[in-house]
Amino acid sequence: MDFTDSDVPDGQTFHLRKPAVLRVIVQDHIIDKLELPYGVPETVDELQSIVQQKYRLEAGKFTLHYMDVDFGREFFTLASTKDLKDKDTIKVVHIIDLSSIQFVVTDLDRSDTVAASSSTLAASTASSESDDTIILSSPEHGNLRSKSWPSKFPIPRFRNDTELVLATGNETFNKDGSPLSSTAILPDILERLAESIFEYVAYPTSAQFAAVAEALIQKHPCLKEPGSYNGCYGWQQRLKFKMGNYRSKLSGLGCPELEVNSLQKKRANEKTPAKNMKKARKGEANYLPPHPLGETKENLEQQRLDLLSEVKKKNNSHIICEKMERTFSTRRQEIVTLAPSVSDLKERWPALFLPEQIKEEYKRITTANLESTFIANLDHCIPRLMPLVMSRGGAAKYKIQNIMELLKINTVETRREVAIRCLVVYLGENEDSLFEYVDPESQTGDLDSRVMKILITKGTTASDPASTTVIIEGTEVLQGLDVPRACALLMGLIYALNLSYPQELKYTFEVFQKMFLRLDSQKCSPKVTSLRQKLQGNPFEPHS
Template sequence: MNSAALRVMFDHRVEKITLPSGIPESLEELHSTVKQALNITDDISLQYMDSDFEGFFTLQSTTQIQHKSTIKVVTVAPIVLTLFPPNDSFTDGDITEQCLDTTTFTCTTIHDFSYTTGSSASTVILSPNNSPERKPWPKEFIIPHFSVETEMMGLTTPNVKSDILEKLAQSIFTYTAYPSSLQILSVAEALIKAHPCLTDRGSFSGVYAWQTSIKYKMANFRTKLRGLGIPEVMCNALKHKNPDDRKSAKNVKKPRKAEVNYLPFYPVGEDETTLEKEREELVSELKKKNNEKIKENMNKTFAHRRHEIINQCPSVQDIKQRWPALFQPSQVSW
C-alpha cells in the first residue's frame, strides 16, 4: 500500500502528517493517528477541504480524503453542568468527601472552613499577597479595557492579539484559574459581541479560533503563576504530585463552588516548619480542652492544613491522627 501525507490544521498550527500505510480505512483510526501525532488529549472532530465549495465540511468517511488532502482538527468541548447552591453562606464546618474502593480508602478531601470572628483571639493576619478572592462566574462576562494601541489598531499588528489574550486571562483569573469549556466559550462570545471586528471569519460560529487561543493562553498563564508561587496552581505541578500521579492533566485540583480545593498563602512570618510546631501544640491543647486556644491554633494553622490535605490527599485516619481538633463538634457543626 502506498504511503500518504495529509496537511493538518490545528489551532494556529499547520502540520504535515505522513501515513506509511496510506489513508486508514476507519475514521476512528484516523482520529487516533491525528491525536497521537499532534499530542491531543481532548475529543476531536475532523473536517476536510471540499473542492466544490472551497470550504471545510465534517469528515464522515476516510474515502472523502486522499493523498495531500487538507483536514482541520476541531476539539469537541465536553458538556459541563455548573450547579449553584441557593445560598452561598457557610458557617464554620467541614465538608468531607471520601473516595472509596472496595477495600481501602484511596483518597480523602476535607474542606475545612475557618473564618475569623469578632474575637481578637481568632483573627489571623494573612500576607498582603494573599490568594485573590474568587468571584462567582458572571451571567455575562465583562470584557476588560485593552491598551490604547489595541483599541485603535484592532488586529493590524501581531502584538495586539497577545495584549487581548493577556487582559482576558487576567480577568478570567479573578473568577477561576481553570475555566471550563463553556466558560471559555462565553468569554469568546462576549469578546466578539463587544468587538465585532475580531470575529473569526474562518469558522461558522465566528469564535472558534478565540476559544482555542483563550484555552492555551490560560494554560500558559497558569505556568507563569506557578513560577510566582501561587498555591492554587502550584499544587498541580508535576513535582508537587505523588510519584504515582506524575502525569500531565491527571488529578488536577480545580477549585469548585465553595472552594473545595482552596489553597491560601501562609500567614505573615509563618512557614511549613513553624506551623507544624503550632500543629503539635494544638494536639497538646486538645488534651487540656482549652477551647479558646484550640480555636486560635486552628485558625492559625488553616493554611498549613489546606496544603497538607490538598497536596497529599491523606486518608481520614491520617487526618484524624494529625488534626484531631478538626473532628471536634465546634469545628464540624453547621
C-alpha cells in the same frame, strides 16, 4: 531577519561550519526562524549573544531552552550547543525579577477592598509594557483569591493603545459590520484575560472559557469571528493555550496550586502531565493557597500543635478561629497532596470537625457561606419541588408516600428533611445509601462499613425532633444535628477534606452543590438540568 556577517559580535570568531537554521520561540505569540550562516556557535554564550542582538533583548534577562525529542518534545535548559543541530527549536525564557512582582492585599470581609485591589491590578497591568510581568493577588492570610466565578464575566480594561484600537473597531463594526483585522493587539488581550481568569480559577473549564469569550465579543463586537459557529470559538481555543502558558509562568514562581502538578512533584507512575491532576473540581476558589507572608512550614506546624491544646479549652472559639485561619494553607497542602484518612485528620486537626470551623473552612475554600446558602436555596425550591416529586409513579411513588408520612409532625425541619429525602428518590437514587435510621436504644453497629452516612435517630416521643450522626470513612465526625443541617455540614466536610461524591449518590450531591450551594453551576448533568428547568415554573399552591 537573517543573521549576517555584519551582525557578528565583536571579538567573536566562527570556524567554518555547515550553515544551520533554528526555530526560535521568542514569546508565546512570536516564533521566528534564525539563520546561522556560520553554523551553530560553539558556546551557549555566543548563541545568546546572537539571539540578544537579533531580537533586541536585554543582556542577563533571559536564558535559552531547547526542545528534546527524546523526552516527548519537552524543553530543557541549554547547557551546551552540542545538544543543537540544524532545524532544532530553542525557546527564549525571560527571567522575571521577583522584586517587580506586585502583590495586592485583599480582605475577604470587605468588598470595597476587593474592588480596590482589582482596580489596582488593572491599572498596574495597563501601565506595564512587558508580557512577562505577572501580578498576583495575595491576601494577608495566604488565600490567593477572594471571589468565586461570577455569573457574568467582567472583561478587564486593556492597555490604552489596545482600547483605542477596539473603540475604533467597534465603531466600524456598528456601521458596516466589518470585524477588526488587526492582530497587533492580540497579545495584550490574551494576557489581560488570562490574568483576570486566574483571579477566579487556575484551571478553567470549557464552559468558563466559553463564558469569557462570549463576554469579550459582547463588549467588543468587532472581535467577533465571521467564520465561527458562535462568533467566538477561536477565542476559546486561544484562551485555553494562553492559560497553559500563563500557568507555566506562575508555576516557575512557586505557586503551590500549579507546582503540585509539575512532573517533578508527581510519583514515579504518574509522570505524565494529565495523570492525577490536583485541581479544583467543585467550584473551589482557594483550592491550594500559598502560605501567609512571612510564615514558614515550621512556624505553621508549631501553630498546629498549639491548636491541639487550644481546642481542649472552653470558651476559646476566637483563638481557635484565628489559628485555623492562619494554618489554612498548610492544612490544605496536607489534605490535597497527602490525602490522609479522615481518622488521621481528626487526630491532627480536631478543630476542623467543629460545626463552626466547618463553615469557616468552607468559606475560606469557596469564599461563600455554607449553611445559610444551603438552607435558603432549599427553602426556595420546596414549594416547586414537592408537587414535582409527588408526580412520580411506580416504586418511587410508593417510597415518596412513605416519606410524606413524616409530615404528620409539621415543623420547618421536618418539611426540609422530607424534601431532601424525596429529592433523592426523585433522582432515581437510593435514599438508604445516604440515610440510615437507628433505634435510639440499640447499638449503631460496625462503623467501618459506612463510607458516608447520616444516621438518623428518632426522638423518644413523636414530638421530639430527630437527631443525626454523620459518619465518613467509618469515623464519627458530627452528631446532634437535624437532617437538613447535617446535609449542609456534610457538604462542608466534603470540601474541607477534599472528598469525592459517592458514585451511587452523584446526582443528589450535584443538586446539593449546584442548586443549593450555587457552585460551578454553569454546566450540569442532563438529569439535574432537567430538574432545574422544571423548578423554574410557578410555585405550588396547596388547596385550603
